[in-house]
Amino acid sequence: MSNKLISQMGLPPSLSHVFAARSIITAKDALSLPEFDLMALLDVPLAHARSAVARISEIACPPYQTALSLMEDRAGSGGHLPTMLRGLDDALCGGIPFGALTELVGPPGIGKTQFCLKLSLLATLPACYGGLNGRVIYIDTESKFSSRRMIEIGENSFPQIFRSEGLAPKMAGRIIVMRPTSLSDFTDSLQQMKLSLLQHEVKLLIVDSMAALVSGENERSEGGPGRHPLRSSLSFLKSLAEFSRIPVVVTNQVRSQSKDEAYYHTFQEERKDNCQNSEKFESHLIAALGIQWAHAVTVRLVFEAHSGQKFIKVAKSPMSPAIAFPFIVESSGISLLSDEGIDVTGPEINTIRNQGQNILSQ
Amino acid sequence: MEIANLPISASQRSKLLSAGYATLSSLSSLSPSHLARDLNIELQEALEILKVVSDAADRSKSTDGHHQALKGVQTAWDMLSEEQMQQHITTGCEDLDHILRGGIHCGEVTEVGGVPGIGKTQLGIQLAVNVQIPVEYGGHGGQAVYIDTEGSFMVERAHQIAEGCINGILDNFTDHDRKILACQEWMQPNSFLSNIFYFRICSYTEQIAVTNYLEKFLKEHKDVKIVVIDSVTFHFRQDFDDLACRTRILSGMSLKLMKLAKTNNLAVVLLNQVTTKYTEGSFHLTLALGDSWSHSCTNRIILYWNANERYAYIDKSPSLPSASAPYSVTSKGIRNSTSHCKRVRMM
Known part of the structure; x- marks a missing residue:
């Protein structure tokens, strides 16, 4: 909408010629200027400039919908990719939501990639088995995608399909793996993808992992004038998810928390020292991409390990309270030990723990 | 006052200057036909210039202190009675309403910020639903505009919250009344949803456009009592x-937005993200968009974690003391803190 041409907005011809002469071509050009500057630049009376701005705004503004019609639209296009983990599906009202960004964050080796592999399988399954019967684009930045492991997961979770019908090649053939080597590479392929998503019936986009693309990038530069390299791909991913109505899943790494990491507002100063210190020792991991990234994801699932078990935690979701499920990784992929979640409260929701994962003791 | 400050186009200004008119006083006693001849312009155009001039002259005269002559001013006494009439939109959480003296203020801009997952969007949806509670039940019977810049508005969740709100109203009645009420049309969650106007904004240009367009939109939809922008930050942090x-x-x-809030007597709620800021040797959380932005909202509420509970803190308000209150996000929406009872799980 922001690139709509002013010449086609039905302004009085004299005015629209002046816009063209001053090379104010799109709505974006016109609306970025204050009314007075616009008046001076166009050399027209203020009233004309005002009415032109009002007209341009009206046209550049996307149409509204009532929430009711929005709900009817969404009901038609389906809403969720079931993870086949019953407890998690219940908590998320059916699974990974369409049209939104879902983030998996956790320490290395905990099972994020396993989860992604399972999701890609599920998206390719025929609808009669609860899948989406579509293609999957898997952007593998860490070279961790393993076809063999994926087939193994498939054979063990859906033996009836994979053994008797011999669908394995067909399923695997629907998963397109991309291996960009740099951030610019990645942004390029995203741009190309825009069209192909709809043409090829892509039903799931996975980026594993997002953080690898920007590792070494200091989060603190975010507040400063420096342009954060992720910003553009972030909003692009979101719009991709929304307009193609597909789920987009990205994984995120963890990094150690530095001492001066901010967790408090200035008015909370006094509390900082006395009560939170004990907790700080435990939770020394934080998500690698910074707080701005965390704002942008719609659903955040934290994978963590403590008290000798691994947990999937719904840390941010507009639909669900914070809730954690113990899980194990087995030959059929991730499975929950219990479909009854454990309620999580307070700052624990956002901590990422990685303890008691000693393999020898198990 | 000088010609240079008049809101007229550059070519008219240069014509005036070249004809020797540099100040307002030189123009004030002029007849339109005289001016038209002097500047070699149409009579109509000359009339327009003189109109602008007399407006400007009025304005500069009135600043001299003749207070009866001031247009559009109020005495503090008038404002007091107006303030007492001020409407509030309940947040659904009594503790929070209490520190806000009734809820989110109509006629003002309120900014709400907090860490990811604290419940900003939840509060936004809650307010869009609560504004529709009919006047008989202590609400405003209004409509809501929801401007979504992030794509985080979940319509299923709005449905849940509307249901929670309806059940909350029904709880005040006996069984018999309840049955009658429940049949009425406005008591359906879908009718709540049909009163939320949803704009999906995909760039900052569109965000400017929608702010400009709202003026017209609100004239056509007089019942709108709240405008929620979720979030005001997103596009401005992306590509600038x-x-x-x-x-x-x-x-x-x-x-x-402030003007919209005042003229239409509606509440404007801006949701903002947090960022980290380095002050006095340590990093702190602070709301995004920088220092000059923090001056531009009338009220500012920060949502944060305090131990195991969610708290809202009034960071800035011209009329309310700083205070904080706990709240919780339940399946029914924003409610009082429920630290004592177990949280109900949503299905």
Whole structure:
């Protein structure tokens, strides 16, 4: 909408010629200027400039919908990719939501990639088995995608399909793996993808992992004038998810928390020292991409390990309270030990723990 | 006052100057036909110039202190009675309403910020639902505009919250009345949803456009009592290299929103994200968009974690003391803190 041409907005011809002469071509050009500057630049009376701005705004503004019609639209296009983990599906009202960004964050080796592999399988399954019967684009930045492991997961979770019908090649053939080597590479392929998503019936986009693309990038530069390299791909991913109505899943790494990491507002100063210190020792991991990234994801699932078990935690979701499920990784992929979640409260929701994962003791 | 400051186009200004008219006083006693001949312009155009001049002259005269002559001013006494009439939109959480003296203020711009997952969007949806509670039940029977810049508005969740709100109203009645009420049309969650106007904004240009367009939209939809922008930050943090330009656009936008809030007596709620800021040797959380932006909202509420509970803190308000209150996000929406009872799980 922001690139709509002013010449086609039905302004009085004299005015629209002046816009063209001053090379104010799109709505974006016109609306970025204050009314007075616009008046001076166009050399027209203020009233004309005002009415032109009002007209341009009206046209550049996307149409509204009532929430009711929005709900009817969404009901038609389906809403969720079931993870086949019953407890998690219940908590998320059916699974990974369409049209939104879902983030998996956790320490290395905990099972994020396993989860992604399972999701890609599920998206390719025929609808009669609860899948989406579509293609999957898997952007593998860490070279961790393993076809063999994926087939193994498939054979063990859906033996009836994979053994008797011999669908394995067909399923695997629907998963397109991309291996960009740099951030610019990645942004390029995203741009190309825009069209192909709809043409090829892509039903799931996975980026594993997002953080690898920007590792070494200091989060603190975010507040400063420096342009954060992720910003553009972030909003692009979101719009991709929304307009193609597909789920987009990205994984995120963890990094150690530095001492001066901010967790408090200035008015909370006094509390900082006395009560939170004990907790700080435990939770020394934080998500690698910074707080701005965390704002942008719609659903955040934290994978963590403590008290000798691994947990999937719904840390941010507009639909669900914070809730954690113990899980194990087995030959059929991730499975929950219990479909009854454990309620999580307070700052624990956002901590990422990685303890008691000693393999020898198990 | 000088000609240079008049809101007229550059060519007219240069014509005036070249004809020797440099100050307002030189123009004030002029007849339109005289001016038209002097500047060699149409009579109509001359009339327009003189109109602008007399407006400006009125304005500069009135600033001299003749207080009866001031247009559009109020005495503090008048404002007091107006303030007492001020309407509030309940947040659904009594503790929070209490520190806000009734809820989110109509006629003002309120900014709400907090860490990811604290419940900003939840509060936004809750307010869009609560504004529709009919007047008989202590609400406003209004409509809501929800401007979604992030794509985080979940319509299923709005449905849940509307249901929670309806059940909350029904709880005040006996079984018999309840049955009658429940049949009425406005008591359906879907009718609540049909009163939320949803704009999906995909770039900052569209965000400016929608702010400009709202003026017209609100004239056509007089019942709108709240405008929620979720979030005001997102696009302005994405694609801006020129920070000066960003500040200018943002302050222009906030002025327009303030004007909308005042003229239509509606509440404007801006949701904001947090960022980290280095002050006095340590990093702190602070709301995004920088220092000059923090001046532009009338009220500012920060949502944060305090141990195991969610708290809301009034960071800035011209009329309310700083205070904080716990709240919780339940399946029914924003409610009082439920630290004592077990949280109900949503299905």
